[in-house]
Amino acid sequence: MHRIGFLLSDGFQIMALATQTVFECANMVAGEPFYKLDNFSAEGGDVRSSLGMTVGTRPLRTRVAADTWMVAGVNDPLTSPAPADVLAFLRKAAGRSRRIAGICTGGFVLAEAGLLAQRRATTHWAFARDLQKRFPDIRVEDDRIYIVDGPIWTSAGMTAGLDLALAMVEKDLGAEAARSVAHKLVMNQRRSGGQSQHSEMLDLAPKSDRIQDALNYARKNLNRALSVEELAEAVHLSPRQFSRVFTLETGKSPAKAIEGLRLEAARLMIEQSRHPLDVIATETGFRDRRHMREAFLRGFGRPPQAVRRDVRESD
Structure with a gap:
């Protein structure tokens, strides 16, 4: 079983949770619970989304482990820095987990933790220049749907997180499984990581x-x-x-x-x-x-x- 931990913070962008459906459908396609998902936050308990809806989470201070960590973004990462304990946790998790992903502006959290230094990365096009300015040691590619650089994954904004999650399914279960999941989700097409954010x-x-x-x-x-x-x-x-x-x-x-x-x-x-x-x-x-x-x-x-x-x- 592959464990996926979703790391949420107050004001997290609600679209990040849509990626969980990708893994839910992958379990259906696989015919077994290949993925197990849990939501986490710094202190645990209810966390309020950008829409105002609350989601129950487990605290990071417990002994938790996951094969994959998915860090949700917020609507404005410039005014919402990540807590120090979250950054410390991610630095430790980078050595224990298989991969860590920043969904949308979640890439800013990975950058603050130092996980994107000397790596290629992307984020929502509206904040790409800010990411590059704040962290000049990152090679920000603002016209990519998602980027995989070793164990670190980053995605562009909003629906691009679905493409990133599908790419993970393809990596784990194969191309046919990913196609089946995309079909279940009624996605118009599966977009590759190099595809432009703009239509x-x-x-x-x-x-x-x-x-x-x-x-x-x-x-x-x-x-x-x-x-x-x-x-x-x-x-x-x-x-x-x-x-x-x-x-x-x-x-x-x-x-x-x-x-x-x-x-x-x-x-x-x-x-x-x-x-x-x-x-x-x-x-x-x-x-x-x-x-x-x-x-x-x-x-x-x-x-x-x-x-x-x-x-x-x-x-």
């Missing part, structure tokens, strides 16, 4: 169904040239009207938006497949591998090869 579709945020339909059409046909005329015809608008409305609603021209969708799709294929870069370029609508590389440098400041290398290092 092009969310950034565009069109206001009308027609422009949303045009973007959906584009995403399903990225291997095509996708001219303005084709997109306009798909949503029954004239090319001139389509371009005007599209730019007004999204703040980007159709060409710029489509390139963003191509980049997102190409990056996802690089992270989740072993396809050659030439194949990925063709499948996502770039003229060739060189064209894709130029777009990556514009969009991400890094070539496709560097993205693939990061994913392999995280495995």
Whole structure:
């Protein structure tokens, strides 16, 4: 049995508890209680979440041991430093447990405990710069869903904790078990650690169904040239009207938006497949591998090869 301890503090972000469902479903898939979960806090007793709901916890001062520790974040880590006894406990736990994870801004607690020094780490994008400024000896990567650096795991904000937990299930029980858990959770996709925290579709945020339909059409046909005329015809608008409305609603021209969708799709294929870069370029609508590389440098400041290398290092 693999024991997982969730370390909570007053004001903990309630989304952290959602990751417990990942391990619950993993037990269902495994057909046995492979994971056993407990909630802990510095003093034990009821701990109030960010939503105001209280959760019962066991105190850390008891002789507790866990294979994995999951440290929940808070809504504002800059005003909520971790208690000294929690930091001392985590330093000891680092030598006894298999792994320790910071969920969302829980990474700040690991940093305060000195567990992220000279390591790669991520956190919620809104606090990544603060983490880097406060702890310059950490290699903060603010555009990652989660990062595994040895026994230390960190995740980006909110739902990224689910991806981190799924990755743990895959590590413990295999890829098929993780896929089954994701299916039970009705997750749209399993995101790899190297995937960006940002979504092009969310950034565009069109206001009308027609422009949303045009973007959906584009995403399903990225291997095509996708001219303005084709997109306009798909949503029954004239090319001139389509371009005007599209730019007004999204703040980007159709060409710029489509390139963003191509980049997102190409990056996802690089992270989740072993396809050659030439194949990925063709499948996502770039003229060739060189064209894709130029777009990556514009969009991400890094070539496709560097993205693939990061994913392999995280495995």
